[in-house]
Amino acid sequence: MSDIIYMDNHATTPIAPEVLEAMMPYFTTHFGNASSTHPFGVKAADAVEKARYQVADLLGCSTEEVIFTSGATESDNLAIRGIAYTYREKGNHIITSTAEHHAILDTCHALAAEGFETTYLPVDKYGRVSPADVEAAITPQTILMSFMYANNEVGTINPIVDIAAVAAKHGVLFHSDAVQGIGQLPSDMETLGLNLASLTAHKIYGPKGIGALYVRRDSPKPHSLFYGGGQEAGIRPGTLNVAGIVGLGAACELSKKYMETGKSRVATLRDTLHQKLMENLDDIYLNGHPKQRLPGNLNLCFASVQSHAHLAGLKRVAVSTGSACDSESVKASHVLVAMGVPNELALTAVRFGLGRYNTAEEVNVVADEVIKVVNRLRALAPDW
Numbered sequence: 152m153s154d155i156i157y158m159d160n161h162a163t164t165p166i167a168p169e170v171l172e173a174m175m176p177y178f179t180t181h182f183g184n185a186s187s188t189h190p191f192g193v194k195a196a197d198a199v200e201k202a203r204y205q206v207a208d209l210l211g212c213s214t215e216e217v218i219f220t221s222g223a224t225e226s227d228n229l230a231i232r233g234i235a236y237t238y239r240e241k242g243n244h245i246i247t248s249t250a251e252h253h254a255i256l257d258t259c260h261a262l263a264a265e266g267f268e269t270t271y272l273p274v275d276k277y278g279r280v281s282p283a284d285v286e287a288a289i290t291p292q293t294i295l296m297s298f299m300y301a302n303n304e305v306g307t308i309n310p311i312v313d314i315a316a317v318a319a320k321h322g323v324l325f326h327s328d329a330v331q332g333i334g335q336l337p338s339d340m341e342t343l344g345l346n347l348a349s350l351t352a353h354k355i356y357g358p359k360g361i362g363a364l365y366v367r368r369d370s371p372k373p374h375s376l377f378y379g380g381g382q383e384a385g386i387r388p389g390t391l392n393v394a395g396i397v398g399l400g401a402a403c404e405l406s407k408k409y410m411e412t413g414k415s416r417v418a419t420l421r422d423t424l425h426q427k428l429m430e431n432l433d434d435i436y437l438n439g440h441p442k443q444r445l446p447g448n449l450n451l452c453f454a455s456v457q458s459h460a461h462l463a464g465l466k467r468v469a470v471s472t473g474s475a476c477d478s479e480s481v482k483a484s485h486v487l488v489a490m491g492v493p494n495e496l497a498l499t500a501v502r503f504g505l506g507r508y509n510t511a512e513e514v515n516v517v518a519d520e521v522i523k524v525v526n527r528l529r530a531l532a533p534d535w
């Protein structure tokens with residue numbers, strides 16, 4: 152694997168060595184259950200509270216506003232289904248967009264089957280939701296809206312602050328699947344104006360299977376989806392994943408430290424890759440917003456080159472056709488379709504996700520390999 156260059160950091164990131172180091176003692180000597188009252192438990196509980204502080208520090212919130220979960224899929228479910236159940240008497244309408252992650256879309260589909268009303272707003276050609284559309288969709292029954300901070304496929308950043316102003320004006324709760332933005336983009340919850348936000352450690356150089364839901368202090372609490380012990384204020388019962396939580400905390404602290412310098416370095420590498428590909432290949436098209444996007448995201452369509460053949464041809468590069476969850480599917484990405492990319496072109500999309508550990512040398516190798524593979528496949532393509 153060591154000779155394969157990893158450029159799929161929107162799917163997941165490697166664990167930072169500092170994060171792994173922080174976690175290790177909680178698998179071995181400090182293995183206690185954080186609910187136990189003896190010294191093993193106290194050691195674990197102290198570590199959990201330190202991590203809660205590290206998460207809160209990145210989010211600019213207080214520790215009581217952080218609920219640990221198993222990751223963003225669970226946080227998204229807890230936010231949307233939990234608020235829907237808490238607010239069942241108040242209203243039954245939820246607004247989201249067609250470009251959300253399946254953790255949001257499928258949760259909303261499930262609620263629709265239970266009788267809730269759901270509105271899926273369209274996005275513009277860059278993948279952005281319009282605050283005016285949001286305002287027009289609000290009805291007296293609207294209890295919640297959910298829009299992602301940054302898109303996991305095309306990297307486009309939504310106008311979260313403007314949408315939050317609309318939500319606040321109408322007294323509607325605003326949740327964001329903020330997985331791809333937190334730790335890379337401004338992450339202060341108060342400034343963003345969010346009531347609830349989902350995050351996950353494995354997108355910010357932490358371990359898989361651990362995440363959190365931010366719930367603003369003055370927001371109603373989501374109804375628990377599980378029955379069990381009283382952990383996490385009863386909202387998310389279950390024995391705490393202490394090592395994972397320590398990893399999430401350490402990953403948040405590191406992200407805060409590297410946010411500004413890391414962001415510009417990664418964006419420069421991404422722009423260099425884009426430039427090299429554009430100089431050497433015709434008919435490649437950028438998906439997503441040219442400026443308002445994640446620093447490491449480069450999602451391109453390569454006309455006449457099917458993305459699955461493209462990926463199969465890349466022997467030294469790990470990239471993706473779009474959403475990792477859809478990588479077995481030959482269907483065009485629902486995000487590109489929502490943005491109005493023609494189906495035939497959407498099937499040629501490749502997502503490069505650059506991250507903290509990529510180097511300028513790797514960018515050169517990836518560019519050379521992509522150019523070679525695209526030229527070879529185009530030479531065989533009947534429509535080229």
Ligand SMILES: Cc1ncc(COP(=O)(O)O)c(C=O)c1O
Pocket residue numbers: 161162221222223224225252254299302303328330331351352360362475
């Ligand atoms: C935008 C977005 N939401 C949700 C998820 C799911 O996160 P997790 O793997 O922590 O459940 C992902 C990751 O694939 C994502 O990119």
